[in-house]
Amino acid sequence: MDLTYTDDDLAFRDEVRAFLAEALPADLQHKVRHHLRLNKEDSVRWHKILASKGWVAPGWPVEFGGPGWTPVQRHIFDEECARAGTPQIMPFGVNMVAPVIMAFGSPEQKAHYLPRILSCEDWWCQGYSEPGAGSDLASLKTTAVRDGDHYIVNGQKTWTTLAQHADMIFCLVRTDTGVRKQEGISFLLINMHSPGITVRPIIMLDEDHEVNEVFFDNVRVPVANLVGQENKGWTYAKYLLGHERTGIAAVGRSKRELAFLKTLAARERKNGRPLIEDPLFSAKLASLEIELMALETTVLRVLSRADKGPGPEASVLKVRGTDIQQQLSELMVEAVGPMALPFDPAYLEGEREHSLVDDDDAAPLLSHYFNYRKTSIYGGSNEIQRNIITQMILGL
Incomplete structure (x- = not known):
């Protein structure tokens, strides 16, 4: 592997630097560089600035609205954003659920959700961890029972980052209790404004409200919101975690x-x-x-x-x-x-x-x-x- 930037890479880096110097608001840069807290409005503002340039989803292919950059260009972009002191684009939509929808979602799911992620019309959160299922994620107990054209979801998620702002949650649920635990999990997209969802804050050591508990009490979710096949969610979850861990x-x-x-x-x-x-x-x-x-x-x-x-x-x-x-x-x-x-x-x-x-x-x-x-x-x-x-x- 050649680690030397080409002339085209260097020209791209200069283009990114020039854009960031012009487009990054000074107040956001100050907050990032001085380790101050960003609020939802800060994150959405920067997301929309990048979206207007077509640069908010560096890893997306062109057919879904991405810039079609090479891996090296994506690395350069990430490095230049960090160097300039930009807010981090919230990863739950752009970098986590979007690749799963692209790889395993239906045409209708791709057409509906991907543009809304790009525009930040939907703020996403992640419904994985539970009180008894953190590192041993496959032990999750939140259930989704089929009822006609809907699933009825009951259970609890925890450590859900920024769920207090979320419009949507991608959620691992148990749809079959009679098989090996990894084989009975499905991947659902759930509207956070649905009746029966309660978000309770968890205040951290630094007194910040960043994470939450999320409770589901007979929440009705359309079957159309199932990603891929029922009981194949563990495969999709591992795929998502690979993208998450690379970005971390x-x-x-x-x-x-x-x-x-x-x-x-x-x-x-x-x-x-x-x-x-x-x-x-x-x-x-x-x-x-x-x-x-x-x-x-x-x-x-x-x-x-x-x-x-x-x-x-x-x-x-x-x-x-x-x-x-x-x-x-x-x-x-x-x-x-x-x-x-x-x-x-x-x-x-x-x-x-x-x-x-x-x-x-x-x-x-x-x-x-x-x-x-x-x-x-x-x-x-x-x-x-x-x-x-x-x-x-x-x-x-």
Whole structure:
């Protein structure tokens, strides 16, 4: 694999940089670069800006409204967006359920849902985890019983990210209890405004409302909302998770955060010298940068075979990507020390221009650290990913 950008790749990179410099609103860039919280309106605004350019779904083929970019162009775009400090496009519609609909959905589902995902007319969330089915997802108990032209859905999902905003949820449900657990699961698209759905917030350590419990009480879902075949949902779920895990690697964002960390380390002092010159800290920094460079090379290798669909290599990207993200957040807190301790929700929410601790860079870092504890768990815990790597790549 040739890792050198061609002249066309470099021209594309310049085009992306020029567009982002002109189109990215300064207030959104400020929030991203300073680790402040984004709200739904922020995310939708940036989504619509990219959609108007035709760039909101880099991985989509042209026939469904994508730009038809090569894997290297997609990598360049992701890296440049991260470098510029753009909000992340919510992945649940564009990067998760859309590939499943494209691969397994009916013509009617493709015609209805894909344009609405592109335009952000529908905000999607993911209905996978349950109180007793997280890493062991196949143990899910939410049921869907056929009743004429509808399924009747009962059960509960948990850790459902941003469900409080969602119009739709893609949901794994049990449609057959008499077979092996992986063989009795189906993949349903459910309108979140349906009678019988209740969303209850879960407030996290940093007092943010990001995740939720979702309850289904005799919710009627049209059979037309079944993706693919009944009881084949486990196949579609694994396909979706491959796309999710590849995206979780987030190399571009980690490179931006590494640059931010270096800035912190250059300004902080230890024994009268910049922290970045401290042998122990600089060794941690160098080791992390080497790991990130290796991850980027691995991502490019996986992207080079993207036409074959996501494979077990996605588990490698998920494990290493989230490990690096967590190490970055840890070193940021280590760099600023006690200045990270004061908790300032008003500043995080953008209600004040400056933080109470007179250090706008340090004020959000403990909240950022707590939030990134989740990355090694969502998308399939890293322990489970290591099992997949052992079995499917190493053959042990």
